[in-house]
Amino acid sequence: MAVGIGIVGAGTVGGTLVRRLIDEHDALEAKTGLDLEVRRVAVNDVAKERPFTVPDGVLTGRALDLADDPSVDLVVEVMGGTGVAAEVVMGALRAGKPVVTANKELVAARGPELFDAAAASGVSLLFEAAVGGGIPIIRPLWETLAGEQVRRILGIVNGTTNYILTRMSEDGASYADALAAAQRLGYAEPDPSADVSGADATSKAAILAGLAFGTWIETAAVHREGIEGIARADVAFAAELGYVVKLLAVAERTGGGVSARVHPALVPLHHPLAGIRGATNAVFVEGPSVGELLFAGPGAGAGPTATAVLGDVVDAARELLAGAQVAPRIRLAAASGVADFGAIPTKWYVRLEVADRPGVLAAVAAAFGDHGVSIKSVRQEGRGDRATLLVVTHRAAEADQQAAVAAIGNLDVVAEVGAALRVESDEP
Amino acid sequence: MAVGIGIVGAGTVGGTLVRRLIDEHDALEAKTGLDLEVRRVAVNDVAKERPFTVPDGVLTGRALDLADDPSVDLVVEVMGGTGVAAEVVMGALRAGKPVVTANKELVAARGPELFDAAAASGVSLLFEAAVGGGIPIIRPLWETLAGEQVRRILGIVNGTTNYILTRMSEDGASYADALAAAQRLGYAEPDPSADVSGADATSKAAILAGLAFGTWIETAAVHREGIEGIARADVAFAAELGYVVKLLAVAERTGGGVSARVHPALVPLHHPLAGIRGATNAVFVEGPSVGELLFAGPGAGAGPTATAVLGDVVDAARELLAGAQVAPRIRLAAASGVADFGAIPTKWYVRLEVADRPGVLAAVAAAFGDHGVSIKSVRQEGRGDRATLLVVTHRAAEADQQAAVAAIGNLDVVAEVGAALRVESDEP
Numbered sequence: 138m139a140v141g142i143g144i145v146g147a148g149t150v151g152g153t154l155v156r157r158l159i160d161e162h163d164a165l166e167a168k169t170g171l172d173l174e175v176r177r178v179a180v181n182d183v184a185k186e187r188p189f190t191v192p193d194g195v196l197t198g199r200a201l202d203l204a205d206d207p208s209v210d211l212v213v214e215v216m217g218g219t220g221v222a223a224e225v226v227m228g229a230l231r232a233g234k235p236v237v238t239a240n241k242e243l244v245a246a247r248g249p250e251l252f253d254a255a256a257a258s259g260v261s262l263l264f265e266a267a268v269g270g271g272i273p274i275i276r277p278l279w280e281t282l283a284g285e286q287v288r289r290i291l292g293i294v295n296g297t298t299n300y301i302l303t304r305m306s307e308d309g310a311s312y313a314d315a316l317a318a319a320q321r322l323g324y325a326e327p328d329p330s331a332d333v334s335g336a337d338a339t340s341k342a343a344i345l346a347g348l349a350f351g352t353w354i355e356t357a358a359v360h361r362e363g364i365e366g367i368a369r370a371d372v373a374f375a376a377e378l379g380y381v382v383k384l385l386a387v388a389e390r391t392g393g394g395v396s397a398r399v400h401p402a403l404v405p406l407h408h409p410l411a412g413i414r415g416a417t418n419a420v421f422v423e424g425p426s427v428g429e430l431l432f433a434g435p436g437a438g439a440g441p442t443a444t445a446v447l448g449d450v451v452d453a454a455r456e457l458l459a460g461a462q463v464a465p466r467i468r469l470a471a472a473s474g475v476a477d478f479g480a481i482p483t484k485w486y487v488r489l490e491v492a493d494r495p496g497v498l499a500a501v502a503a504a505f506g507d508h509g510v511s512i513k514s515v516r517q518e519g520r521g522d523r524a525t526l527l528v529v530t531h532r533a534a535e536a537d538q539q540a541a542v543a544a545i546g547n548l549d550v551v552a553e554v555g556a557a558l559r560v561e562s563d564e565p
Numbered sequence: 566m567a568v569g570i571g572i573v574g575a576g577t578v579g580g581t582l583v584r585r586l587i588d589e590h591d592a593l594e595a596k597t598g599l600d601l602e603v604r605r606v607a608v609n610d611v612a613k614e615r616p617f618t619v620p621d622g623v624l625t626g627r628a629l630d631l632a633d634d635p636s637v638d639l640v641v642e643v644m645g646g647t648g649v650a651a652e653v654v655m656g657a658l659r660a661g662k663p664v665v666t667a668n669k670e671l672v673a674a675r676g677p678e679l680f681d682a683a684a685a686s687g688v689s690l691l692f693e694a695a696v697g698g699g700i701p702i703i704r705p706l707w708e709t710l711a712g713e714q715v716r717r718i719l720g721i722v723n724g725t726t727n728y729i730l731t732r733m734s735e736d737g738a739s740y741a742d743a744l745a746a747a748q749r750l751g752y753a754e755p756d757p758s759a760d761v762s763g764a765d766a767t768s769k770a771a772i773l774a775g776l777a778f779g780t781w782i783e784t785a786a787v788h789r790e791g792i793e794g795i796a797r798a799d800v801a802f803a804a805e806l807g808y809v810v811k812l813l814a815v816a817e818r819t820g821g822g823v824s825a826r827v828h829p830a831l832v833p834l835h836h837p838l839a840g841i842r843g844a845t846n847a848v849f850v851e852g853p854s855v856g857e858l859l860f861a862g863p864g865a866g867a868g869p870t871a872t873a874v875l876g877d878v879v880d881a882a883r884e885l886l887a888g889a890q891v892a893p894r895i896r897l898a899a900a901s902g903v904a905d906f907g908a909i910p911t912k913w914y915v916r917l918e919v920a921d922r923p924g925v926l927a928a929v930a931a932a933f934g935d936h937g938v939s940i941k942s943v944r945q946e947g948r949g950d951r952a953t954l955l956v957v958t959h960r961a962a963e964a965d966q967q968a969a970v971a972a973i974g975n976l977d978v979v980a981e982v983g984a985a986l987r988v989e990s991d992e993p
């Protein structure tokens with residue numbers, strides 16, 4: 138029995154998906170036993186030239202009609218955004234049709250509502266492509282690791298920023314030059330702000346936290362810092378200290394609840410994430426029983442993303458043919474609260490521009506100590522009028538770290554707090 | 566509604582699984598919505614002390630009765646072997662009960678028959694723990710990558726051998742010393758032959774090939790070479806040439822068909838698998854659309870393995886509650902033939918002990934050339950009576966490589982072929 142697929146959006150990912158569903162139809166059927174038929178492709182402009190050919194009547198401008206279209210058994214949303222896309226997805230779920238989406242923004246923004254709609258209809262809402270592109274991470278989290286009390290997830294989930302930081306680290310490039318290179322190569326948009334500000338990664342951090350901990354964190358509640366302020370000097374100093382700077386999405390369960398945050402961080406060179414270079418993405422999962430898992434691969438691009446969407450389509454089609462009410466894969470537990478950001482324990486790297494004279498270190502150390510932050514290592518670079526002090530602290534509450542650094546910035550002997558970045562490592 | 570679990574085997578993995586199902590019952594229910602109840606634990610010796618406590622009547626010596634036991638909805642087989650375990654699994658599937666197993670040997674040996682039995686009953690046979698322990702790899706292959714025409718899988722799927730090779734590479738240890746260290750630390754059995762001979766990895770290679778290509782390769786048809794013959798010298802020479810020696814499970818689709826093989830190989834230092842150290846496992850998947858994916862984590866141990874089994878249990882229980890016939894996740898295509906091993910193209914590293922005199926290199930190069938093998942690089946170590954020649958070839962058919970090396974071994978100027986190992990890299 139053929140399964141009728143309705144696809145909303147035919148941009149880079151949608152176009153590739155339609156082409157593969159048509160060109161690889163027989164190979165897919167041989168491999169999966171499923172006869173997947175493209176029945177509708179909803180686009181803004183039906184007259185525009187496309188990289189695929191579909192029979193008359195398949196292209197349509199009426200995305201919202203797919204929910205009630207009897208030829209469509211399963212809806213794929215690859216148009217993006219949280220406007221029409223939300224209506225399309227909700228409409229299909231309410232009409233009892235499984236939905237596959239690659240839309241991280243939509244899932245992060247309206248996850249609980251969408252899951253409820255899917256559960257009410259007994260159909261699946263699948264979104265493997267929403268985090269990590271072609272890397273299987275959604276399904277491992279909610280299936281293979283269903284029985285694991287995941288403790289922490291560290292993700293490099295934005296290829297643009299990882300490419301920029303890799304250039305800064307490996308070529309000694311400045312942020313501006315590395316960004317320009319990323320734009321030349323098509324890794325960064327002409328307006329790169331969604332990537333470099335960490336905004337793209339916050340949606341993914343929220344989704345990872347939701348799946349791992351069953352607590353949905355609003356995207357706006359994800360603490361966010363971008364990489365725009367990263368100085369070449371700190372990337373070089375980090376390397377001297379045995380670290381590499383990465384933009385991390387962190388989803389964590391601590392005593393105070395669960396949390397999600399996105400910020401640049403120093404990662405020890407021996408950590409598996411330190412070796413993730415260029416536009417590659419990776420997700421590192423820690424759990425008490427399973428230990429440490431690393432998933433790495435292409436985090437974006439039409440090919441990998443279409444593969445992830447296709448995997449979800451195959452899965453949803455199998456379920457459809459089984460003809461059952463699908464049990465929800467995710468249960469949001471209202472019980473686990475969101476941690477107070479100020480209470481989350483982190484380690485910090487602080488670069489201070491100081492006067493090189495006796496008593497400077499004592500004053501800095503006292504200021505850290507006054508706020509309950511203990512110092513792991515200190516290193517002085519340069520001598521004379523102005524020296525640079527590199528401090529790495531032990532773990533302490535975020536609020537205490539911030540207060541300590543603010544106090545240090547006010548010390549007479551400190552000319553400037555050049556940088557204050559978190560350090561993510563297993564040591565206390 | 567509670568789901569009744571029957572577990573066969575209560576060794577390291579089984580004992581951990583029973584304990585977690587009991588101790589973490591409420592956390593699991595909160596996370597998954599499933600009420601999983603341990604109803605039977607079949608063991609050889611019901612009188613033996615166990616690391617868990619179960620109500621009277623749960624422990625039983627009659628594993629084969631679980632199939633028809635009305636209190637058991639789902640059977641978990643963690644006893645291992647292909648004897649009683651096969652009867653338990655087949656019996657349960659025939660009785661219409663989903664089965665979760667961690668038994669690589671059984672799945673490799675009887676996969677097609679087991680899949681048929683599962684399909685006939687419309688239930689699932691899940692075995693995430695059979696390859697890579699806690700690393701999610703089975704499910705990503707047959708779900709997330711269902712729409713990908715996977716080209717090649719390279720796996721480090723045996724922690725014992727990877728530990729031994731890591732010690733040889735990082736400490737310059739001999740094979741014997743590294744093996745002894747592995748035994749002291751419990752990474753290797755007193756009789757290490759199943760691991761060091763590559764036998765353990767062949768089952769996993771066969772399973773990976775079957776899932777990726779839909780062609781089931783008999784374990785006995787998987788080409789196998791172990792690490793017993795690896796000399797400290799070759800590990801050191803490999804490092805000088807920019808490689809590290811790993812025991813690889815390779816599942817590959819070439820022009821001549823699909824193949825699976827297990828052997829030590831030189832992996833370039835920049836390859837993601839080169840950084841997989843100690844007892845860690847990793848699977849590297851290459852596909853035309855998805856690019857390159859890496860999955861890494863603990864390949865063995867009670868905790869990770871029990872987590873993988875538990876994920877399968879959750880999945881199977883969800884399906885049970887949905888009350889549907891389950892569509893088979895795997896279709897074995899009789900169409901894709903198994904490649905002739907001699908025709909598979911590989912690159913080789915060959916160490917030759919030669920007389921250091923004019924004409925030696927010419928004779929060696931001519932012998933390679935006579936068999937259609939072209940040389941990528943040659944390096945001479947030492948001078949005098951006896952020198953060492955390190956040759957790395959370009960890709961050529963296995964049979965030609967073997968014939969060339971045999972011919973070279975017969976040359977007057979060659980005292981000994983010290984080593985001949987395959988090189989797995991992306992270069993031609």
